[in-house]
Amino acid sequence: MQLHTQSLRGALDCAPQLSQTFEALWAAVWSQPHIPAPVLELCRLQLAKMHRHGSDQMVRHPVAQRAGFDERKAQAVLAGGVDPAAPFSAAEQAVLAFTEQYAMDPGSITDALADDVKRHYGDTGLVTLIEAIGFMDSRLRLASLLTQMLAEGSA
Amino acid sequence: MSGLARAGVPATVTGHLIRDSSLGLVGETLDPILDLQAQLWSGAPLRAGLVELIRLRSARAVNCVICKAVRYDVARADGVTEQKVASLTAALPGEVLDEDERLVVAFTDAYLSQPAPIAPELAQILLSRFSPAQIAHMAMAIGFFNPMSKCAVSLSGMPESFPLTEISVPPR
Numbered sequence: 001m002q003l004h005t006q007s008l009r010g011a012l013d014c015a016p017q018l019s020q021t022f023e024a025l026w027a028a029v030w031s032q033p034h035i036p037a038p039v040l041e042l043c044r045l046q047l048a049k050m051h052r053h054g055s056d057q058m059v060r061h062p063v064a065q066r067a068g069f070d071e072r073k074a075q076a077v078l079a080g081g082v083d084p085a086a087p088f089s090a091a092e093q094a095v096l097a098f099t100e101q102y103a104m105d106p107g108s109i110t111d112a113l114a115d116d117v118k119r120h121y122g123d124t125g126l127v128t129l130i131e132a133i134g135f136m137d138s139r140l141r142l143a144s145l146l147t148q149m150l151a152e153g154s155a
Numbered sequence: 156m157s158g159l160a161r162a163g164v165p166a167t168v169t170g171h172l173i174r175d176s177s178l179g180l181v182g183e184t185l186d187p188i189l190d191l192q193a194q195l196w197s198g199a200p201l202r203a204g205l206v207e208l209i210r211l212r213s214a215r216a217v218n219c220v221i222c223k224a225v226r227y228d229v230a231r232a233d234g235v236t237e238q239k240v241a242s243l244t245a246a247l248p249g250e251v252l253d254e255d256e257r258l259v260v261a262f263t264d265a266y267l268s269q270p271a272p273i274a275p276e277l278a279q280i281l282l283s284r285f286s287p288a289q290i291a292h293m294a295m296a297i298g299f300f301n302p303m304s305k306c307a308v309s310l311s312g313m314p315e316s317f318p319l320t321e322i323s324v325p326p327r
Contacts, residue, residue: 015291018194022295025187032183051270106305107218114161114311123162124180130309131184134302141269142298149290152278 002055003143034128091120160312201292204233219304224317
């Protein structure tokens with residue numbers, strides 16, 4: 001079974017108190033009001049693509065879906081292009097450019113990339129975005145690593 | 156590495172290390188962050204010294220100047236010495252670390268190397284040496300401290316150097 005960012009809890013619940021708080025943090029990332037969930041969902045998919053994480057590319061976060069996430073944009077992110085019928089907004093472009101650089105090396109993020117995010121979402125939005133993509137990245141890594149370890153354990 | 160901080164801080168000063176930082180701007184995530192941090196340092200099911208080695212190995216990989224300079228008092232009390240910390244700069248830390256310590260460092264490296272597969276032999280040793288709850292604790296420790304170090308770097312404003320500083324786990 002391939003874990004993904006949303007099913008990761010199943011591998012962590014053997015430390016129940018920690019797991020509960022770890023999930024509360026993940027839920028807070030998706031319910032905060034500073035960056036819309038559909039925008040965060042584009043970031044998650046971009047990170048999943050960069051991590052070559054197949055199962056995470058197949059799922060959609062329910063909070064983003066309830067907020068009207070546009071599947072055409074998901075497909076565009078995964079294909080590395082743009083759907084002319086559903087182009088990315090300037091805010092989405094700013095967030096996706098920031099996410100891509102973060103995934104490659106947080107130390108190489110430029111002030112211009114950060115300023116572009118702040119132009120749309122302010123300082124609080126920038127901090128929210130950095131936290132969100134950080135926990136997305138970590139859950140992608142853990143989902144992949146723990147899937148491999150569980151497979152070894154059952155081998 | 157240095158530069159101006161990219162985000163401000165809350166208008167109200169509380170005297171709390173984290174609440175007064177840029178993280179304090181996002182009230183919705185702040186409390187779960189503080190709760191998780193406190194639980195990760197609680198000493199169970201994974202002892203604090205092992206959590207500290209995970210945090211510092213990750214901080215070194217991210218090159219977070221402040222994260223690398225900080226030492227948690229609970230970890231020092233649990234036997235994390237500067238000799239052990241210095242060994243984390245090596246690709247393969249040597250005899251100064253005991254078997255459990257070397258294994259948590261190897262687990263951290265496996266996380267940092269994703270999506271490259273973990274060596275099957277390492278996975279087997281981890282599974283036989285640690286309980287499932289301890290492995291889950293390891294996973295959540297690296298899954299928390301790694302993005303927090305990356306957050307500090309991404310927000311910029313990092314000094315060129317920072318003195319070695321012992322801190323306690325921030326209260327909620």
